[in-house]
Amino acid sequence: MMAAVLEAPGKMTLQEVDDPICLDGGLILKVEACSICSTDVKMLRDGQRDLVYPRILGHEISGIVYERGGVGPEVGERVQVFPGVFCGRCPSCRRGAENQCENVQIFGFNLDGGFAEYLQVPGDSVRNGGVNLIPDGVKFEEAALAEPLACCINAQELVGVGDGDSVLIFGAGPAGNLHAMLARERSASTVAIAETLEGRVDLARSSGADQVVNSKREDLRERAMEMTDGRGFDVIILASRDVAVDDDLLFLLAPRGRLSVFSGLPRNLAAPRLDLNHIHYRENLIVGSYGCTSAQNKAALELISSGSFDVGWLITERVSLGEISRGMEHAERREGLKSMVTEFGR
Numbered sequence: 021m022m023a024a025v026l027e028a029p030g031k032m033t034l035q036e037v038d039d040p041i042c043l044d045g046g047l048i049l050k051v052e053a054c055s056i057c058s059t060d061v062k063m064l065r066d067g068q069r070d071l072v073y074p075r076i077l078g079h080e081i082s083g084i085v086y087e088r089g090g091v092g093p094e095v096g097e098r099v100q101v102f103p104g105v106f107c108g109r110c111p112s113c114r115r116g117a118e119n120q121c122e123n124v125q126i127f128g129f130n131l132d133g134g135f136a137e138y139l140q141v142p143g144d145s146v147r148n149g150g151v152n153l154i155p156d157g158v159k160f161e162e163a164a165l166a167e168p169l170a171c172c173i174n175a176q177e178l179v180g181v182g183d184g185d186s187v188l189i190f191g192a193g194p195a196g197n198l199h200a201m202l203a204r205e206r207s208a209s210t211v212a213i214a215e216t217l218e219g220r221v222d223l224a225r226s227s228g229a230d231q232v233v234n235s236k237r238e239d240l241r242e243r244a245m246e247m248t249d250g251r252g253f254d255v256i257i258l259a260s261r262d263v264a265v266d267d268d269l270l271f272l273l274a275p276r277g278r279l280s281v282f283s284g285l286p287r288n289l290a291a292p293r294l295d296l297n298h299i300h301y302r303e304n305l306i307v308g309s310y311g312c313t314s315a316q317n318k319a320a321l322e323l324i325s326s327g328s329f330d331v332g333w334l335i336t337e338r339v340s341l342g343e344i345s346r347g348m349e350h351a352e353r354r355e356g357l358k359s360m361v362t363e364f365g366r
């Protein structure tokens with residue numbers, strides 16, 4: 021089969037590789053859509069903590085069951101796969117935090133992923149509910165976005181976005197827009213996005229956010245206080261890799277306000293100096309999030325299938341597997357939003 025193989029940082033080539041074999045209890049999927057995540061771009065350029073080379077990247081995957089190892093969906097069924105293959109036995113798994121599983125394997129990280137004609141799905145994935153049927157009427161490319169949406173659900177559950185919360189999201193990339201739509205879905209009272217790229221400010225107006233602020237041109241602190249009657253936001257979500265967590269940022273939080281560190285940060289921003297007394301007096305909470313659980317993945321696919329949560333508009337570039345570099349560049353330029361591989365033929 022054809023696959024885009026990353027051999028080392030910066031070295032991804034399209035090549036013919038052996039067709040994957042169907043494992044006992046597992047599946048082979050014919051991949052129909054695999055979206056490009058900013059993590060893929062990061063892995064292509066710099067590597068990543070959980071990445072093992074050589075590797076076929078791609079963890080936002082949907083496809084058709086092509087071969088079946090005895091259990092799970094039938095050949096020909098349309099499915100979306102949760103990218104984590106977890107053990108189900110370790111303390112994290114037993115507490116429902118599968119994404120923190122100490123034995124986890126992840127498509128596109130330490131298992132081959134979806135930038136290929138076929139995907140090998142291990143039996144553990146099928147057994148542990150990692151393979152989800154796509155309801156009629158939902159396109160493969162929409163279903164592939166269940167995974168990034170699920171990551172947003174994980175973050176918003178951990179940071180507790182709920183009824184009446186005012187929410188400020190930094191970054192109007194695909195994740196920032198999904199966060200805005202999701203916060204609305206979770207009955208936030210006010211949803212605002214701060215973004216520095218003008219093109220993305222314009223695009224983010226389709227997210228349903230009440231306000232999209234160009235934080236390069238406008239005084240964000242002033243605008244934030246205007247929007248929240250001087251209290252600050254109940255929740256801030258960092259869906260951008262270039263926001264510093266500092267005292268100025270914490271100032272935008274209301275008393276008991278919560279901060280979600282959703283994006284991984286570059287080294288120069290990952291070790292901030294903070295006035296912990298500010299956190300002490302105002303009872304602020306800072307919580308990270310990384311990936312999602314299979315239950316959150318199912319919830320995301322259900323939300324997309326409900327018909328009231330449109331993710332299709334986020335796809336601004338479709339490429340074939342042979343054009344994957346163009347897709348990566350689209351993601352990296354940050355002019356549009358999501359790019360997606362939608363053709364896998366030779």
Ligand SMILES: [Zn+2]
Binds near residue numbers: 079
């Ligand atoms: Zn992703």
Ligand SMILES: [Zn+2]
Binds near residue numbers: 124
């Ligand atoms: Zn585990």
